[in-house]
Amino acid sequence: MNKHDADKRDLFAIADLAKEFGISTRAIRFYETKGLLKPDRVGSTRVFRRRDRARLILILRGKRLGFSLRDISEYLSLYDTDNSRTAQVQLLIEKVDERLGLLRSQLTDLETTIAELSEIRALADERIGPATDIDKAS
Amino acid sequence: MNKHDADKRDLFAIADLAKEFGISTRAIRFYETKGLLKPDRVGSTRVFRRRDRARLILILRGKRLGFSLRDISEYLSLYDTDNSRTAQVQLLIEKVDERLGLLRSQLTDLETTIAELSEIRALADERIGPATDIDKAS
DNA sequence: CATCAGGTTGACGTTTACGTCCACGGGTGT
DNA sequence: ACACCCGTGGACGTAAACGTCAACCTGATG
Numbered sequence: 332m333n334k335h336d337a338d339k340r341d342l343f344a345i346a347d348l349a350k351e352f353g354i355s356t357r358a359i360r361f362y363e364t365k366g367l368l369k370p371d372r373v374g375s376t377r378v379f380r381r382r383d384r385a386r387l388i389l390i391l392r393g394k395r396l397g398f399s400l401r402d403i404s405e406y407l408s409l410y411d412t413d414n415s416r417t418a419q420v421q422l423l424i425e426k427v428d429e430r431l432g433l434l435r436s437q438l439t440d441l442e443t444t445i446a447e448l449s450e451i452r453a454l455a456d457e458r459i460g461p462a463t464d465i466d467k468a469s
Numbered sequence: 470m471n472k473h474d475a476d477k478r479d480l481f482a483i484a485d486l487a488k489e490f491g492i493s494t495r496a497i498r499f500y501e502t503k504g505l506l507k508p509d510r511v512g513s514t515r516v517f518r519r520r521d522r523a524r525l526i527l528i529l530r531g532k533r534l535g536f537s538l539r540d541i542s543e544y545l546s547l548y549d550t551d552n553s554r555t556a557q558v559q560l561l562i563e564k565v566d567e568r569l570g571l572l573r574s575q576l577t578d579l580e581t582t583i584a585e586l587s588e589i590r591a592l593a594d595e596r597i598g599p600a601t602d603i604d605k606a607s
Numbered sequence: 608c609a610t611c612a613g614g615t616t617g618a619c620g621t622t623t624a625c626g627t628c629c630a631c632g633g634g635t636g637t
Numbered sequence: 638a639c640a641c642c643c644g645t646g647g648a649c650g651t652a653a654a655c656g657t658c659a660a661c662c663t664g665a666t667g
Contacts (some may be wrong), residue, residue, distance in 0.1 A: 397535010
């Protein structure tokens with residue numbers, strides 16, 4: 332909808348991405364030093380393209396999930412790997428499976444936690460009085 | 470099943486818990502200094518009861534999910550609050566809701582990630598050849 | 608031309624979550 | 638009495654992930 336729709340553009344300044352994702356430019360530069368991003372350069376100035384923007388999105392999601400940058404780096408390489416030419420597809424499969432295992436156990440943890448909290452919430456809710464038709468009508 | 474079934478006992482030494490959960494005694498002491506655990510004392514020696522063991526389980530789960538100790542501390546207080554006597558049940562509800570929101574968005578992130586990885590896995594799997602009856606029979 | 612916004616590297620500071628090392632005390636087996 | 642083993646608290650070290658200057662280089666603009 333937006334004239335500047337980020338998904339359609341192909342070139343981004345470091346500040347563009349920082350603003351778009353609410354992080355600091357320092358952080359972005361840091362990710363680069365860690366090899367998670369590899370923006371092009373024009374002179375010394377970084378120029379980001381869709382590919383790096385996509386990677387950034389994955390990085391941030393990984394962070395929300397509590398993974399370290401090192402973890403995320405490995406994880407990104409799964410996306411990178413040229414599945415069709417890899418000599419070690421088997422190795423790729425193993426890595427993906429390993430990560431899937433981790434994620435699935437996290438999923439279980441999360442579901443348990445959500446269930447527990449929901450119960451607490453229900454109890455508290457009861458205490459304050461369940462919503463009545465009258466309440467809803469107010 | 471085990472004679473020493475941990476869930477049935479009521480008293481634990483710091484080393485018991487450390488061993489059971491595969492963490493260091495140093496870590497447990499650290500959690501105490503941060504107020505996450507409040508073991509009884511016999512002289513200067515810590516004595517843990519079921520309550521603190523339960524809290525420890527929650528702490529570790531929180532960590533697996535990528536929360537900070539500070540986050541976890543707040544989270545534990547949700548369990549602590551005496552729902553039936555709280556003067557501010559409403560506040561409790563708000564806090565629980567807030568946390569539930571966080572967890573649910575994590576859940577979404579996780580599901581997305583798992584789906585993406587599954588796809589990658591499927592592609593790689595194809596490349597190496599789908600499992601045949603012969604393969605399975607080998 | 609002066610200035611100013613935005614970019615760069617480098618060095619150092621900071622917080623979190625422990626690990627490591629230490630000197631010390633208390634109970635136990637021999 | 639002596640050697641162990643376990644536990645304790647204090648001090649210091651450390652890795653990760655940035656934040657915070659500082660000093661510098663642009664390119665655009667009034």
